[in-house]
Amino acid sequence: MESSDYYKSLHSLNALAIRVDGKLKDIVSPDSLPPQSSVQVITFTSMEGKEIYWHSTSHIMAHAVKDLFPDVKVAIGPAIEDGFYYDFDKPEPFTPDDLEKIEKRMKEIIKKKNRFTSRIIQKDEAITMFQNAGEIYKVELLEEIADDFVSLYDEGGFTDLCRGPHIPDTSKIKAFKLLSIAGAYWRGDEKNKMLQRIYGISFDNKEDLDKYLIFLEEVKKRDHRKLGRELGLFSMSDDIGSGLILWHPNGAIIRRTIEDFWRNEHVKADYKILYTPHIARLNLWQKSGHLEFYSDNMYSPMDIDGVAYELKPMNCPFHINIYQSELRSYRELPIRYAELGTVYRYERSGVLHGLFRVRGFTQDDAHIFCREDQIEDEILNILNFTLFILSTFGFDKYDIYLSTRPEKYVGSLQNWDKSTNALKKALELKNLSYEIDPGEGVFYGPKIDIKIKDALNRSWQCSTIQVDFNNPERFNLVYRGSDGKEHSPIMIHRALMGSLERFFGVLIEHYAGAFPVWLSPVQVVIMTIAERHSEFASEVYKILKESDIRAEMDLRNEKIGYKIREATIKKVPYLLLIGDKEVSENCITIRKRNGENVGTFPLQEFIKNIKEQINNRL
């Protein structure tokens, strides 16, 4: 929640009743009430109201910090998606040691069963109070509040400017943990002073905390940077540079498989596949407006024979150029150009993160040029196509956002309304629930962002569908209509996976490195018990290769247990064991990476089976 929102509705809270599991637990009554007082009832059942627990815990943390470091100034401390934080202004950095001390002090406060009480006071009175206490950040917040009254919450002598609500008393926190310390700008603005933020989480029982800590362990285990190295998928190198990805053989196999699938499906969906250069003359970027609107993300131009060229941060101008290479008729539309286009964008060093945020990446980009009357159908098509592609990779849950007109925009209000409604209508036709992100559209048009949810229910921004009024105008795009006159086409940008790099990173974490068979770099490892089985194993290998199955052989003079362990760690879906029995019966024994011993079968039966899985993209 934005800090401004956070305090915006301070005035609406005059008194608070708290119910837990339907039973009235507490009424927090203010000492003084403005004339128009009312009672707000908050009902929550145990951790259903976890934000309230988290918010209350952040107060307790701030209380503990003030106890231990009286000179620290407190800023804000809200509940967030996973836990809470509080920002502090303290000259010396907090150390991990300090975290332990703070935790210890928090436990003492919790034990005291301090009641959370609220009171409403005059804003001016509050300002004086916080000014006297030296709490300059609270004063700054207070000064922005329009109302005459504000609410304060107190717990054991720690008083904070706060809208509430809170748990009845500190003892309701049964388990908590402080997780990390990080820098954060006051009010999120880098022009402001950097404060120290402590993150934490809390629960009303210990088991849930343990579960959460296990979840964090699982997140660590799935980290694509760790798995990327262990499985030979990708790397980055100091010699090459930050944010630039080397795709190793196993990663490259997965990428190629994704690309082949992507291209085939695009051809089926009547897209034309393009290839375009990585650099273009600076003039082009001037014309497209990128130089004006996007230069912060672009690299310095290079000089080629006295002409300035620029590394491409986007593919659109190239596709537009191809559109313009001929006169277009209304009969041709929609024209759908798709490209796995590699772009380079400057990203600040601090934001780079594995495959999730890089400086060179390949977008699964497409630009659709259509008539106004086709826009709804096209968006619906794209939406269907997106959901199909995503579900193929096991993503069936999404958060969808519709971003509307920002303050700085190009195009007519009429166009904005029309296309925003088209996006809305498509979402509603598909019966997809979405949230509106007001003012978060791109300057050139509204967009739909789809955040996919992975196996751990974490959200990732990948797909985006954007309507563009800017480029058709800047490049003066036209088509000849049935009336014989020139018309301006609508342009839609879309990326389904977003970028191959980020999508790959998400895939790695989603599957925890255990890719489905069709994506697995190595689908089968054939392993022998003893050296006398090598010949038979080689025959099996040859047949599998001929069947287009990605197989490897392990003929080493090692124990079978060792070979199994190694292949299992590499997350190879099928292990084929070959010993005396298999040779004499002319079959193979199958073991899966999850440890399941499937049994002994004729090779052809296995091939038929695995091919079926691969063809069905399982």
Added chain:
RNA sequence: GCCGCCGUAGCACAAUGGUAGUGCGCUCGAUUCGUAAUCGAAAGGUUGGGGGUUCGACUCCCCCCGGUGGCUCCA
């Protein structure tokens, strides 16, 4: 970019300012052993780079490079 933390062999990690080590992996040798680690040997390092303090620096200080947790931004 900013704040904090980190940088030691391919990987994971040790080493109160006093000779740089362990495990895994790699290489070699032995073992031919049926469902997650056979035994042994050897190789492998200007401790990210530069400068300083010190008789002596992996260790302390400064600058740079890179990574990392966040802030902001985003595919």
